Amino acid sequence: ETGVTQSPTHLIKTRGQQVTLRCSSQSGHNTVSWYQQALGQGPQFIFQYYREEENGRGNFPPRFSGLQFPNYSSELNVNALELDDSALYLCASSTDRGKTGELFFGEGSRLTVL
């Protein structure tokens, strides 16, 4: 069984640029959630995708957007990067919007904005 994989693992961008992060969900999972983990803090919920539709969003501005594809993999896009966007971005997959209560996390993409 393949786990959750994220790419890239590390990347550096400058303010104002755009970034795309990718996530392949665990086999059999139809739900992907994205979290932002700033240094020294707990993860914060960005949004969730269920069967290619956004299914809930946290307190993040519209420049954070996402997609889910028919194979349930997902992308997180961030436009007009700001310094405070520097963080570890975690993808978590689950079945049926997380109904079982367990999320399976990838190892994250660490974004540094200079």
Add this chain to the structure above:
Amino acid sequence: AQSVTQLDSQVPVFEEAPVELRCNYSSSVSVYLFWYVQYPNQGLQLLLKYLSGSTLVKGINGFEAEFNKSQTSFHLRKPSVHISDTAEYFCAVSDPDSWGKLQFGAGTQVVVTP
């Protein structure tokens, strides 16, 4: 909105000693409660969860937690820790109708020394 407070940012503990990590949440209505562990440079892994039923929940690696509704607490315990338990531990909460959209605490760093 839900909030989670982890009362200790860091807990030093000797190998084979017991450890307790404290977690309080804000909601007075039904909630789902979780403990996740994050080892260095890795994603989060579920230790245990409380959805309903018995207030004493047993998880992986010898951890257990007790749900206390009157005190809105969900403290994590292990009777005897190992060096390999050195990690960051996160308490999280979600509404029963918001599966997969977790509100995390700031985390507790556990450092186990010989």
